[in-house]
Amino acid sequence: MEPAEIIRNGSTVQVKLARAEVLNAISSGLVASLMRAVEQAGAPGVRAMIITGTGRAFCAGADIEEVTSLGDGWEFHAWVRQIQTMVEAIADCAVPTIAAINGACMGGGLELAMACDFRLAARGANFALPEIHIGVLPAAGGLARLHQLVGPSTARRLVMLGEQFDADHAARIGLVDEVIPGDSLLTRADDLAKGFAERPAEALARAKAAFREFEEPSLVRGLRTEAAAAQVLFDTEERRSRMGAFLARRSAPRPMSS
Numbered sequence: 001m002e003p004a005e006i007i008r009n010g011s012t013v014q015v016k017l018a019r020a021e022v023l024n025a026i027s028s029g030l031v032a033s034l035m036r037a038v039e040q041a042g043a044p045g046v047r048a049m050i051i052t053g054t055g056r057a058f059c060a061g062a063d064i065e066e067v068t069s070l071g072d073g074w075e076f077h078a079w080v081r082q083i084q085t086m087v088e089a090i091a092d093c094a095v096p097t098i099a100a101i102n103g104a105c106m107g108g109g110l111e112l113a114m115a116c117d118f119r120l121a122a123r124g125a126n127f128a129l130p131e132i133h134i135g136v137l138p139a140a141g142g143l144a145r146l147h148q149l150v151g152p153s154t155a156r157r158l159v160m161l162g163e164q165f166d167a168d169h170a171a172r173i174g175l176v177d178e179v180i181p182g183d184s185l186l187t188r189a190d191d192l193a194k195g196f197a198e199r200p201a202e203a204l205a206r207a208k209a210a211f212r213e214f215e216e217p218s219l220v221r222g223l224r225t226e227a228a229a230a231q232v233l234f235d236t237e238e239r240r241s242r243m244g245a246f247l248a249r250r251s252a253p254r255p256m257s258s
Contacts, residue, residue: 144222
């Protein structure tokens with residue numbers, strides 16, 4: 001099965017992250033699928049792209065098993081740059097992009113959502129940038145883009161504490177645009193996408209390009225800084241210890257309920 005299902009529905013390309021068994025964690029295969037989705041969003045007649053998850057998560061972040069298989073900081077740097085390239089391709093997509101956040105939206109999943117033009121969240125969705133707990137940092141635009149969206153003080157708190165928060169809090173700090181009952185999430189996303197089909201395509205494209213110009217200088221610096229930090233942190237003993245402990249907890253058998 002493909003890591004993401006790409007569906008053309010009229011003027012909309014809908015992308016469903018399809019690794020529900022690992023909470024749609026970002027793997028190299030999923031990165032490749034999302035790059036193909038961006039290509040399809042550039043096809044004639046496409047006017048919007050929706051990205052959503054399957055199961056109980058939008059995307060829980062990086063696939064930690066794939067990360068721990070990397071040999072050293074340079075390999076991790078290359079892996080991070082691959083994800084950065086994918087996230088920036090979504091940000092640069094010629095048509096409006098909508099993240100329909102159906103559930104857990106963590107780490108790299110939140111970075112993926114932040115690269116979209118609009119973020120709609122199901123009421124039960126929860127969010128975090130938890131990388132600090134395993135000795136690394138958000139490195140796919142998370143620091144730079146978060147700083148732009150919510151301001152420096154809130155960004156520091158979210159990154160340096162790594163706390164979880166709900167959809168209503170995400171809306172209050174400007175991280176998501178709307179909070180919607182879960183059973184109406186995709187309907188609302190589709191309605192928004194159809195609205196873009198009724199607006200002038202050239203004007204929308206130029207608006208997107210202008211906003212990217214405003215963002216570009218700090219994002220370019222931020223991506224370089226994030227990738228450099230990722231490389232250094234990957235080779236630390238604390239990162240190895242904390243990431244190993246995380247994997248051990250995840251694979252430990254759960255006690256049977258009585």
